[in-house]
Amino acid sequence: MTTQRSQDPRLDRSRSAILSAAVALLSEGGFKQVTIEAVTARSGVARSTLYRHFRNNTELLAAAFQELLPPLGLPAGGGPVRQRLLRLVVAQAGQIESAPTMAAVVWMATTGLSADTPADNDERSRLGALREHIIENYRGPFHTVLAECLAAGGAPSERDIDEAAAQLVGPLLFNALITRRPNDKRYCARLVDDFLANHG
Amino acid sequence: MTTQRSQDPRLDRSRSAILSAAVALLSEGGFKQVTIEAVTARSGVARSTLYRHFRNNTELLAAAFQELLPPLGLPAGGGPVRQRLLRLVVAQAGQIESAPTMAAVVWMATTGLSADTPADNDERSRLGALREHIIENYRGPFHTVLAECLAAGGAPSERDIDEAAAQLVGPLLFNALITRRPNDKRYCARLVDDFLANHG
Amino acid sequence: MTTQRSQDPRLDRSRSAILSAAVALLSEGGFKQVTIEAVTARSGVARSTLYRHFRNNTELLAAAFQELLPPLGLPAGGGPVRQRLLRLVVAQAGQIESAPTMAAVVWMATTGLSADTPADNDERSRLGALREHIIENYRGPFHTVLAECLAAGGAPSERDIDEAAAQLVGPLLFNALITRRPNDKRYCARLVDDFLANHG
Amino acid sequence: MTTQRSQDPRLDRSRSAILSAAVALLSEGGFKQVTIEAVTARSGVARSTLYRHFRNNTELLAAAFQELLPPLGLPAGGGPVRQRLLRLVVAQAGQIESAPTMAAVVWMATTGLSADTPADNDERSRLGALREHIIENYRGPFHTVLAECLAAGGAPSERDIDEAAAQLVGPLLFNALITRRPNDKRYCARLVDDFLANHG
DNA sequence: TCTTAACCGAGACGGTACGTCGCGTCTTTTG
DNA sequence: CAAAAGACGCGACGTACCGTCTCGGTTAAGA
Numbered sequence: 077m078t079t080q081r082s083q084d085p086r087l088d089r090s091r092s093a094i095l096s097a098a099v100a101l102l103s104e105g106g107f108k109q110v111t112i113e114a115v116t117a118r119s120g121v122a123r124s125t126l127y128r129h130f131r132n133n134t135e136l137l138a139a140a141f142q143e144l145l146p147p148l149g150l151p152a153g154g155g156p157v158r159q160r161l162l163r164l165v166v167a168q169a170g171q172i173e174s175a176p177t178m179a180a181v182v183w184m185a186t187t188g189l190s191a192d193t194p195a196d197n198d199e200r201s202r203l204g205a206l207r208e209h210i211i212e213n214y215r216g217p218f219h220t221v222l223a224e225c226l227a228a229g230g231a232p233s234e235r236d237i238d239e240a241a242a243q244l245v246g247p248l249l250f251n252a253l254i255t256r257r258p259n260d261k262r263y264c265a266r267l268v269d270d271f272l273a274n275h276g
Numbered sequence: 277m278t279t280q281r282s283q284d285p286r287l288d289r290s291r292s293a294i295l296s297a298a299v300a301l302l303s304e305g306g307f308k309q310v311t312i313e314a315v316t317a318r319s320g321v322a323r324s325t326l327y328r329h330f331r332n333n334t335e336l337l338a339a340a341f342q343e344l345l346p347p348l349g350l351p352a353g354g355g356p357v358r359q360r361l362l363r364l365v366v367a368q369a370g371q372i373e374s375a376p377t378m379a380a381v382v383w384m385a386t387t388g389l390s391a392d393t394p395a396d397n398d399e400r401s402r403l404g405a406l407r408e409h410i411i412e413n414y415r416g417p418f419h420t421v422l423a424e425c426l427a428a429g430g431a432p433s434e435r436d437i438d439e440a441a442a443q444l445v446g447p448l449l450f451n452a453l454i455t456r457r458p459n460d461k462r463y464c465a466r467l468v469d470d471f472l473a474n475h476g
Numbered sequence: 477m478t479t480q481r482s483q484d485p486r487l488d489r490s491r492s493a494i495l496s497a498a499v500a501l502l503s504e505g506g507f508k509q510v511t512i513e514a515v516t517a518r519s520g521v522a523r524s525t526l527y528r529h530f531r532n533n534t535e536l537l538a539a540a541f542q543e544l545l546p547p548l549g550l551p552a553g554g555g556p557v558r559q560r561l562l563r564l565v566v567a568q569a570g571q572i573e574s575a576p577t578m579a580a581v582v583w584m585a586t587t588g589l590s591a592d593t594p595a596d597n598d599e600r601s602r603l604g605a606l607r608e609h610i611i612e613n614y615r616g617p618f619h620t621v622l623a624e625c626l627a628a629g630g631a632p633s634e635r636d637i638d639e640a641a642a643q644l645v646g647p648l649l650f651n652a653l654i655t656r657r658p659n660d661k662r663y664c665a666r667l668v669d670d671f672l673a674n675h676g
Numbered sequence: 677m678t679t680q681r682s683q684d685p686r687l688d689r690s691r692s693a694i695l696s697a698a699v700a701l702l703s704e705g706g707f708k709q710v711t712i713e714a715v716t717a718r719s720g721v722a723r724s725t726l727y728r729h730f731r732n733n734t735e736l737l738a739a740a741f742q743e744l745l746p747p748l749g750l751p752a753g754g755g756p757v758r759q760r761l762l763r764l765v766v767a768q769a770g771q772i773e774s775a776p777t778m779a780a781v782v783w784m785a786t787t788g789l790s791a792d793t794p795a796d797n798d799e800r801s802r803l804g805a806l807r808e809h810i811i812e813n814y815r816g817p818f819h820t821v822l823a824e825c826l827a828a829g830g831a832p833s834e835r836d837i838d839e840a841a842a843q844l845v846g847p848l849l850f851n852a853l854i855t856r857r858p859n860d861k862r863y864c865a866r867l868v869d870d871f872l873a874n875h876g
Numbered sequence: 877t878c879t880t881a882a883c884c885g886a887g888a889c890g891g892t893a894c895g896t897c898g899c900g901t902c903t904t905t906t907g
Numbered sequence: 908c909a910a911a912a913g914a915c916g917c918g919a920c921g922t923a924c925c926g927t928c929t930c931g932g933t934t935a936a937g938a
Binding site: 106107108175178179181182183185186189190207210211214238239241242243245246247248249250251253254255256257263266267270273274 | 306307308375378379381382383385386389390407410411414438439441442443445446447448449450451453454455456457463466467470473474
Binding site for chain 2: 931
C-alpha cells in the first residue's frame with residue numbers, strides 16, 4: 077500500500093546506481109566527499125537523472141546515510157537483566173564511536189541547524205525519515221530489553237524507554253562529541269549500575 | 277603578564293574587525309554564513325589580511341565561535357545541594373538548546389570528522405582551544421557545585437566531575453541532538469535526583 | 477567539411493561573447509587589460525564558462541589575438557616587380573608599427589620565453605596556431621609577389637620566400653622594436669632595391 | 677662627473693644586494709621570476725629599502741637587465757672585411773638566441789607597449805637607458821667594423837651604421853622572434869654577402 | 877664623543893587577479 | 908520520454924604579487 081511501485085525499471089536502476097555510489101563515497105571518505113559531481117562521475121549517472129531522484133545534495137546525503145547505517149539490532153544472548161543491558165550499552169558505545177553513525181548524527185544536526193527553507197515538504201520528510209531511523213536504532217533495542225526486564229509484566233511505557241535511552245546513551249554521546257574520553261567497558265558498567273539502582 | 281604585546285597596533289585593529297564581523301554573521305545566520313568573502317566585505321578588511329590572521333575558513337570559524345560563546349558561569353544562589361544542582365542543569369539545558377552552543381558543538385564535530393590534514397599544528401591548536409573552551413563550560417560549573425557538595429571535604433576528583441557532567445549533560449545533549457524532545461524542568465529534576473541517589 | 481558543427485548552440489554563444497569582449501579589451505587597452513575578470517565582467521559570461529573554453533589567460537589571449545589580427549593580404553595593384561614589392565614592404569611597415577600586430581609578436585615572444593609547462597598539448601597548439609597565423613601574414617604576400625616575379629617560371633622555393641621575408645621585414649622589425657627609428661617610405665625603397673640587386 | 681657618489685655606504689650595500697639577487701633570479705628563471713617578493717626574500721633586503729632604490733617592478737627589472745646584459749663587444753681577430761663582418765654577425769646570431777638578450781628585447785617591448793604612465797620621468801629614463809644599452813650593443817661593433825672597412829677613410833655616417841645593423845641583425849631577429857628558424861652560419865654568410873654586394 | 881637623522885629589517889595592509897571546485901538549472905542528442 | 912552528456916551562471920575558496928604604510932632597531936655623519 078505504501079510501497080510505491082516504480083513504473084519504469086530504468087528509474088530503479090539509476091536510483092540504485094546513484095545510491096550505491098553515494099554510499100561508497102560516504103563510507104570511504106566521509107560526507108564531505110559525497111558531492112553531486114563525485115556521485116555522478118562514479119555512478120555513471122547523469123546530473124539530470126540524479127536530480128530527478130534527489131532534489132538536493134542534502135536529500136541525497138540523507139538517503140545515503142539511511143542506506144549506510146547499520147540496523148544495529150540487539151546483541152544476542154540471555155542472562156540476567158544487568159548483563160543484557162550492559163551488552164547493549166557496550167554495543168552502543170562501540171557504534172557511537174564508529175564513523176558512520178557519528179557522522180550521521182553530526183551531519184543531521186548541522187543540516188538541521190542551517191535550515192534554509194524551513195518547510196520544504198519533501199526534503200523535510202527525508203531528513204525526518206533519517207532521524208526516525210536513527211532514533212529507532214536507539215529506542216528499539218532498549219524497548220526489547222526493558223520489556224524483558226519487566227518480568228511477566230506488560231510493555232514498558234514510551235517515556236521509560238526514551239529516558240533509558242537518553243540516560244544510558246547520552247553520556248556516551250557526550251564523551252564522544254565533547255570530551256573525547258573513551259567509553260570503555262567499565263564506564264558502561266557504571267552507567268548501567270546507576271541506572272538499575274534507580275529504575276530496577 | 278603572559279599577554280604578548282603586539283608591536284603593530286594594526287594587527288589588533290584588523291583582527292578585531294574581522295572577528296566582530298565574523299561573530300555578527302555567525303550569530304545572525306549560523307556558521308554557513310561565515311564565509312571569507314562575507315567577512316571581508318563586512319569588516320572592510322582585505323582578503324589577504326584576513327588570511328594573515330586565519331589560514332582557513334576553519335580557523336576563522338573556530339575563533340569566531342570562541343569569541344561568541346557565552347562564558348556560561350554558574351547560576352547564582354545558595355540553598356541545599358539538590359537545588360543548586362538543579363539550577364545548574366536547567367541552565368545547561370537552556371544553553372544547549374540555544375543556537376550558538378549547539379552550533380559550536382556540532383560544527384566542531386563536523387570539522388573534526390573531516391580532518392583533512394591530521395597534524396596542521398596551528399589549526400589543530402585552534403580547534404583544540406575551542407574544544408577546551410567548550411569542555412570547560414561544562415566542567416567548570418560542575419566542579420564548583422560538586423566542591424560545595426562535599427561539605428567541608430576536599431576537592432572532587434577529576435573523574436567525579438567528568439562523570440557528573442557526562443551523566444547530567446549527556447542526556448540533555450541526546451535529546452537536543454537526536455530525539456528532539458524538549459528538556460523541561462521536570463526532566464532535569466529527574467536527572468538530578470537520579471544522580472544524587474547514586475552519588476549523594 | 478572539416479568544420480565541426482557544435483551540438484549545443486550555447487557553446488557558440490558564450491564563446492563568441494567571450495572572444496568579442498576579449499578582443500575589445502585587447503584593442504582598447506593592450507593585452508594587459510585582457511584579464512579573466514575583465515572579460516567575464518564585460519561579456520556577462522561566468523568565470524567557469526570561460527575556463528571551459530580557455531584553460532588559461534594565455535590561451536584566451538592567444539585566441540583573442542588571432543581574432544583581432546587583420547588578415548593583411550596583398551596590397552592590390554600591378555606594375556613592375558619593384559613597385560609591387562615596394563607596396564608590399566610599405567604595407568608591412570605600416571602594419572608592424574600598428575599596435576595589434578606588434579603587441580601580438582611581442583606578447584607571443586614573452587609567453588614563449590616563460591614556457592612554464594613545455595608540453596601542454598592544447599595550449600601549445602593554440603600558441604602554435606597564433607604563430608602560424610602571424611608567420612603566414614608575412615610569408616603569404618611574399619609568396620604571391622615572388623611568384624609573379626619569376627615571370628612565367630614556376631613557384632618560388634620555400635627558402636626563397638622565407639629569406640625574402642626575413643630580409644625585408646627583419647629590418648623593419650629591428651627598427652620598430654629596438655632603435656625606434658621610423659620605417660619611412662624611402663627606407664623601404666632602399667631595402668627593396670638592395671634586395672632586388674641581389675635576387676633580381 | 678656623472679658618477680653620483682653615495683653619501684651613505686649602506687645605500688650601496690643594499691642596492692647591490694638587491695641587484696645581484698635580481699640578476700640571479702633573472703638569469704635563472706626569466707623575468708617572470710623577478711618579483712619584488714622574491715628579490716627581497718633572496719637578498720635579505722626589506723621591501724621598503726627596495727622601493728627606495730627602485731620605484732617599480734619595472735624599474736627594478738630594467739636595472740637588472742642592464743646589469744645582466746653582456747657587453748658583447750667585438751669578436752677579436754683581423755682579416756679581410758667580409759671575414760670580420762661575418763664573425764660579428766655570427767656572434768650576434770648567437771647572442772640573439774641566448775635567453776638574456778632576447779628576454780631583454782622582448783620585455784622592453786612589452787613594457788613599452790603597456791605604457792601606463794607615459795611620462796614618468798625617472799622610470800622613463802631607466803627604460804631609456806636600457807634601450808640605449810641594447811642599441812649600443814648593436815651599433816658599437818658595427819661602427820668599429822665599418823670604420824675599418826672604409827680603409828683609410830673617415831668615420832662611417834650614422835645612417836650607414838644604423839642601416840647596417842638593421843639589415844644584418846634584423847633578419848636574425850625576425851627568425852628568432854617569428855619564424856623560429858635557426859640562424860646558422862651559412863645563413864649569416866648569405867646576409868653578409870648580400871650586404872657587401874650593395875655596400876662594399 | 878654624542879646626538880640625531882637616515883637607513884634598515886620586518887611585515888601588516890588594501891587591492892587585483894588567478895585558477896579551482898561545487899552547486900542547481902538548463903539544453904541537446906541518443907536509445 | 909528517460910537517460911547521458913555536459914554547458915551555464917553563480918558563489919566561495921586559497922594563492923600570489925603589487926605598492927603603501929607603520930614599526931622599532933641600528934648606524935653613519937655632523938655638532
